[in-house]
Structure formats: C-alpha cells, structure tokens
Amino acid sequence: MTLKVGIPRALLYYYYVPMWQTFFHELGAEVVLSSPSTKGILANGLKHAVDExxxxxKMAFGHVLDLAGKVDYIFLPRMVSIKKREYICPKFLGLPDMVRCLDGLPPLIDINVNLYKSKKNAFFAAKEVGKLFTGNYFKISGAYRYSLKTQKKYFKLLQLGLLPDEALAGLEDGVGNKPRPGQGQFTVALLGHPYNIYDSYINMNIIRRLRAMGSNVVTAEHLSEQVVRSCAACLPKKLFWTLGQRMIGAAFHYFKRRDVSGIVHVAAFACGPDSMTGELIAREARAAGMPFLNLTLDEHTGETGIVTRIEAFMDMVRWRNAGVS
Ligand code: SF4
Known part of the structure; x- marks a missing residue:
C-alpha cells in the first residue's frame, strides 16, 4: 500500500517543497499538499491556535487541519536552523508541539532540522525520515541526493525572476523556466517572509495588485545567496535570523538599483523579527529617499485599507519617477 504524506502549504513550504516532495516520491510515497489558503482554512486555524x-x-494550523483524514503522515519538521551559525524564528520550533494537541491528526513527521553546527545534519534528518518508508539505506541516500538536485534547480528558477508557483510549474514541465519580461512602468521590491509575500490569500493578492498598477515585482528570492549575503554584511552586527538576513540583504541591494523605484515590506503582526527588520529597512529607505510601504497583516486586516495604502504608495512611486518632490 502506498503511504500518503501530507505537506501543509504554509511557512517554509514556499522554499523547500520541491526538495520535500521529491524525497518522498523517490521513497515511493504519495505526496498530498493541503489546499491553497482560503477563508475556511484560516478560520479553522484561528479556532485551534493560541491567540498569541x-x-x-495560525494559517499553518489551518493547513495541517486541512490534511486530517486524507493522509497517513503529516510532514511538519521542527525547523531550528537552516544555515550554519544562524537560527530561524522559535515559533517554527514549537509548531509541531502546538499542533500535536489537536484531535484527529495522523502521526506527525516532526524530525529536527538543525544545521546550526553542520550542514551534514540535514542528511541525518533525511535518514531518520527515510526509515519510516524503507530499510534500504541506498534508496534513502539516493532520494536525498536527487531531492537536493531538484531543490537547486528550483532556486535557480526563482533567481531567474519567477515566483514560486511559476518555478514549480517550470520544474514540472520545463515550460515556465523563462523569466517573465517586466511589462510594468516601474519596478517595486516586495520584501517579507516567503509565506507572507507568496501566499496570495494572506496578503490579499499584493503581487497581482502591484502588477495591475503598472509595477514589476522583484523579491529577495530573485537574488543569489551571494548577493544577499554580501549586502547584509553592511550591517554593523550580523542578524542571526536567516530569513531576516535575506530581507535586509535584498533591501540593501535594491536600494542601490536604479531600476527599483520603491520598497514594500510585508510584516506579520506580533512578529518580533519583522518589527526589527522592518524598522531597519524603513530607516535605510528614508536615508535613500526611496518610497517605502510597511504593511502589517493580521486576521483583522481589511482589504480596503490594504488597497488604499498600495494606491498611495504607487502614487509616491509615480511622483518620484516624474521628479516631483
Ligand atoms: S511571522 Fe515572525 S513570528 Fe511568525 S513565524 Fe514568521 S518569523 Fe516567526
């Protein structure tokens, strides 16, 4: 019988789904993704997650619940660190324990992913997970290597200027692997955690709205690790959150680019890392005289308010480009 593994379409799904999906496929499992975010998924998450x-x-809770009854396992790794000597937000770490209290869920695959000391730990984690599906060490190790290759291809597609869903389609059929030609009058850098900027339900379609208002959209994922890292090194003290570093590095890079006319930072309410990176980016934007918009999202954020603020921001971009101060 083919085992079904559920992957919630939330959090680091937007970075690592090609690798996870390939790994499980290679081990003979069927992968089931939760449905794209909807009002119902969020409502379910809100009902079961703690308010704080x-x-x-909260959205991740909703996605996990969406998989209940459909799969044999839910893959919810305990993400501690994805880069040597750096961490990611502690809420990722606690997520499997918070979720375990929910009724009616299949077993969680909540392996620790902690690369703080060494990258090799990723393979150890994969080995542990692989043992649930096969006793064949070579099969696990082959699946792991192939999944890394697929992940590399995905990152390359993102760096060509594709968005995650376009890059995933590109991996599937090789058709979407051409960069989308910029058709807008302006270019705006959209920065934020991947699960905030690429989940169009959470951010109320911000990418589509910016494009509809005449802007091309670039993100941190369109830049190579090397560019992001070297720009983030301008900070007097290194940020120890990997995702925060990406945002800061990308912001510093886009401040220097003449073709970029403004920056939008999407933050989550009650997010410690976002409040700090948002403030750092806002200060630099003021110093550089670049239009800047900070959008903070929570479950009460209204669509009308978001649209009004994006429109006002795009007006600033137009005035700046027209030389009106
Ligand atoms: S939005 Fe902020 S607080 Fe929430 S998981 Fe991400 S980094 Fe952590």
Missing amino acids: VCLPI
Whole structure:
C-alpha cells in the first residue's frame, strides 16, 4: 500500500517543497499538499491556535487541519536552523508541539532540522525520515541526493525572476523556466517572509495588485545567496535570523538599483523579527529617499485599507519617477 504524506502549504513550504516532495516520491510515497489558503482554512486555524501566535502560524494550523483524514503522515519538521551559525524564528520550533494537541491528526513527521553546527545534519534528518518508508539505506541516500538536485534547480528558477508557483510549474514541465519580461512602468521590491509575500490569500493578492498598477515585482528570492549575503554584511552586527538576513540583504541591494523605484515590506503582526527588520529597512529607505510601504497583516486586516495604502504608495512611486518632490 502506498503511504500518503501530507505537506501543509504554509511557512517554509514556499522554499523547500520541491526538495520535500521529491524525497518522498523517490521513497515511493504519495505526496498530498493541503489546499491553497482560503477563508475556511484560516478560520479553522484561528479556532485551534493560541491567540498569541502570529498570523502565518495560525494559517499553518489551518493547513495541517486541512490534511486530517486524507493522509497517513503529516510532514511538519521542527525547523531550528537552516544555515550554519544562524537560527530561524522559535515559533517554527514549537509548531509541531502546538499542533500535536489537536484531535484527529495522523502521526506527525516532526524530525529536527538543525544545521546550526553542520550542514551534514540535514542528511541525518533525511535518514531518520527515510526509515519510516524503507530499510534500504541506498534508496534513502539516493532520494536525498536527487531531492537536493531538484531543490537547486528550483532556486535557480526563482533567481531567474519567477515566483514560486511559476518555478514549480517550470520544474514540472520545463515550460515556465523563462523569466517573465517586466511589462510594468516601474519596478517595486516586495520584501517579507516567503509565506507572507507568496501566499496570495494572506496578503490579499499584493503581487497581482502591484502588477495591475503598472509595477514589476522583484523579491529577495530573485537574488543569489551571494548577493544577499554580501549586502547584509553592511550591517554593523550580523542578524542571526536567516530569513531576516535575506530581507535586509535584498533591501540593501535594491536600494542601490536604479531600476527599483520603491520598497514594500510585508510584516506579520506580533512578529518580533519583522518589527526589527522592518524598522531597519524603513530607516535605510528614508536615508535613500526611496518610497517605502510597511504593511502589517493580521486576521483583522481589511482589504480596503490594504488597497488604499498600495494606491498611495504607487502614487509616491509615480511622483518620484516624474521628479516631483
Ligand atoms: S518569523 Fe515572525 S511571522 Fe514568521 S513565524 Fe516567526 S513570528 Fe511568525
């Protein structure tokens, strides 16, 4: 019998789904993704998560619940660190324990992913997970290597200027692997955690709205690790959150680019890392005289308010480009 593994379409799904999906496929499992975010998924997440957590974690609860009854396992790794000597937000760490209290869920695959000391730990984690599906060490190790290759291809597609869903389609059929030609009059850098900027339900379709208002959209994922890291190194003190570093590095890079006319930072209410990175980016934007918009999202954020603020921001971009101060 083919085992079904559920992957919630939330949090680091937007970075690592090609690798996770390939790994499980290679081990002979069927992968089931939760449905794209909807009002119902969020409502279910809100009902079951504690009030204190941020919106993306509440949404992750909803996605986990969406998989209940459909799969044999839910893959919810305990993400501690994805880079040597750096951490990611502690809420990722606590998520499997918070979720375990929910009724009616299949067993969780909540392996620790902690690369703080060494990258090799990723393989150890994969080995542990692989043992649930096969006793064949070579099969696990082959699946792991192939999944890394697929992940590399995905990151390359993102760096060509594609968005995650376009890059995933590109991996599937090789058709979507051409960069989308910029058709807008302006270019705006959209920065934020991947689960905030690429989940169009959470951010109320911000990318589509910016494009409809005449702007091309670039993100941190369109830049290479090397560019992001070297720009983030301008900070007097290194940020120890990997995702925060990406945002800061990308912001510093886009401040220097003449073709970029403004920056939008999407933050989650009650997010510690976002409040700090948002403030750092806002200060630099003021110093550089670049139009800047900070959008903070929570479950009460209204669509009308978001649209009004994006329109006002795009007016600033137009005035700046027209030389009106
Ligand atoms: S980094 Fe912020 S938005 Fe992301 S999980 Fe942590 S608190 Fe939530």
